[in-house]
Amino acid sequence: MTPFLxxxxxxxxxxxxxxxxxxCRRLMPATSQRWxxxxxxxxSASSRPATLRAIGKRLQPQAAAGGCDSGCGTCATGCSPTSAADEQPLQFHERSRE
Known part of the structure; x- marks a missing residue:
């Protein structure tokens, strides 16, 4: 094989x-975060060299942060998911046939 190939x-x-x-990250986000x-x-095991432990620390997935305005609606702070009043129905208009 040539170097080009x-x-x-x-x-x-x-x-x-x-x-x-x-x-994988777009179509299977939970699975890719688990992997x-x-x-x-x-x-990050203690038996690994320091450089591999540092890489493992950087690869650790971020924890899901659910604060106000996150839309989760599971905390007792009083914030809630986006209300239905903010949603607007679609309106279809017929094209004129000229």
Whole structure:
């Protein structure tokens, strides 16, 4: 194989891997966060070198923060999800046939 073909295969492999990661995060967010957490906890093990532990710490998924105006409506602070009054119905108009 020529060096060009090796570089081409590497670039295509990186593009396919990035596309796969993006699709998983968009289509399966809970599963991808679970996988990310598992990877982060395995890298953060005390038996790993310091550099891998640092990478594992950075890969730790963010906890869901539900504050006011988040729309969750589960806390007792008095905030609630978006009310139905804010929603507007769709209105369809016929086109004129001229």
């Amino acid at each position: 090796v570089i081409q295969a590497i670039v295509i492999g990186v593009a396919v891997a990035a596309s796969l990661v993006y699709a 990310q957490g598992a990877l982060a906890s395995s890298l």
